[in-house]
Amino acid sequence: MKNSGEIVLETELPKAPPSPAPQPASGLPGHLQDLSDRARGYVEAASSANTRRAYASDWKHFSAWCRRSNLTPLPADPQIVGLYITACASGTAERGMKANSVSTIERRLSALTWNYTQRGMPIDRKDRHIATVLAGIRNTHATPPRQKEAVLPEQLIAMLETLDRGSLRGLRDRAMLLIGFAGGLRRSEIVGLDLGRDQTEDGRGWLEILDKGLLVTLRGKTGRREVEIGRGSSDATCPVVAVETWIRFARFAKGPLFRRVTGEGKDVGPDRLNDREVARLVKKTALAAGVRGDLSEAERAEKFSGHSLRAGLASSAEVDERYVQKQLGHASAEMTRKYQRRRDRFRVNLTKASGL
Template sequence: MTTGISPSVDASDDRPPTFPETPSVTHGVPSPAPQNTVPSHLERLADRARDYVEAASSANTRKAYVSDWKHFSSWCRRQGLELLPPSPQVVGLYITACASGAAIPGGKPNAVSTIERRLSAITWNYTQRGTPLDRSDRHIATVLAGIRNTHASPPRQKEAVLPEDLIAMLETLARGSLRGLRDRAMLLLGFAGGLRRSEIVGLDVGRDQTQDGRGWAEILDKGLVVTLRGKTGWREVEIGRGSSDATCPVVALETWLKLARIGHGPMFRRVTGRGKDVGPDRLNDREVARLVKRTALAAGVRGDLTEGEREEKFAGHSLRAGLASSAEVDERHVQKQLGHASAEMTRRYQRRRDRFRVNLTKAAGL
């Protein structure tokens, strides 16, 4: 069945992409590529292989990909376009609609980062169906380059939680409650370790204790060694003890684990029963963002802004940015702590570094 759209050309073709003004074809919903029948004695291996496929990406990524594919499918259905076989021209039209706010009725233009994620989701879904999409085709690549040049803007960074801010935020938490002790440990551990919100809630008390754990922490005399599973493999983060018990992440964690009676499994869990009981379930990573936002507002951080502006300023990344901006050490140590592949990425997190410490103008003799 044809789509009524001109066939794709080689990516080396330097002609501008061409699209029909009124494409008109029927819509069809694809199904996953047929699976070969697996002999009964290999069924357990097949199940394990599917587990590995699922583990190849995070739960948040898979959720986003499902949502983006539904978004693309709905747009195709409204336009009378067919999903299979994959058409670079159709995808080029789709990302154009996303950029112009025409992807859904009454919609708003998507950010460039959102469009790039949607394109990744579409590519991934087509690949899983055994019908790869050529992203390098000019109908996609050239249009995407134009969208970037036209609509790309500097990233809007979250406000850094600085040490004085963090101390004020800790004071808003109830010291005598389990929830307050848990939140205190999460804030201090997230800040001192420069951890992502998913890394904070993904911690287990020990190694290999849960299937969904992203790491564990070992408490030593001088501090914590946190072992994390990241995007590029495993890494270790050392978190030293603080100068006082009131601001020490190690003490805060020890206190939470002891009073919550947690010796195995997820480290940070829901507090139930009017704050008197600790459940078995791991916290969702969104709870970290809500915690940072709530305590920053309660502590009056950035009181010069309106409440609406302040709500937009703070999130889980505020803790990582706070450490990067506050630690007066060699930049490479901060880079290692945050798990960045390049110093340039670390500098994006440093909100108050001296940008002119190295003055090339004077170094050149002017």
């Protein structure tokens, strides 16, 4: 373990992860300079803006802990990283903060691994100082994941009825809820949509309106995937009609699909919505519709989020499981089953089938 014996100045530590693309030499020909610039652009495209922000924040958190502990974050030292995740698990990594959850610690460790790799200092996560400590943290502190409540079709319809159909905001929110549910989309995928292909730098996908429905193309970590959203059985619950209506009254022809409504609800701005707006929308409409009225308001607010739409489709679509798996973009059927809140777990009874 490296101890510098002195406090490391904050100015010595980068506030955000540097680009791994090599910096061009001073005499680099112009055409290679262009390639270098493009390489940095591709590096940015390799991970989402949210991921990069989270990794930068975790590196800053680690660096601050190192300063307070009179340690240096560079070069990579597995023993220092092991002590850091121990501090995170025990609640001593930051003054006045509670212990981090196992999922947060694993994310922080992934961020450190990424940051060290970009600096040309790969760190071995299998090193005993890291792997053994992390295994102990998981065994001691791991808890079952808290799944968000699935929004079921009858609940979604009630939520839609709480929205004002005569306002731009109501039309937008209606389209967001319906396309999020019918597409099984993540909240970042909902707000990341553009009206057409390659219209914005921060877009995560685009849509095409066809006779039979919407074809949504999404960019992901493993490439592009297509999501087919068919038309509904009635205009009142049809995601395609909702999107078409929003576009028509919002009066824009390109750029982000879901934007801020300004001017006392009379104007549509150019800015893309933040993905947190999807979670707020689901919570607000679920509360207004009285969904899960058997629970307190605080409990209901905790149970619903943007993920509730995705889980709702998986739980309610009465089709072959492989179609749900494809719609959600899951690599395995096991992951899809985790989203199926109403799935009959005892549909196949092996106890009786064995003769008992």
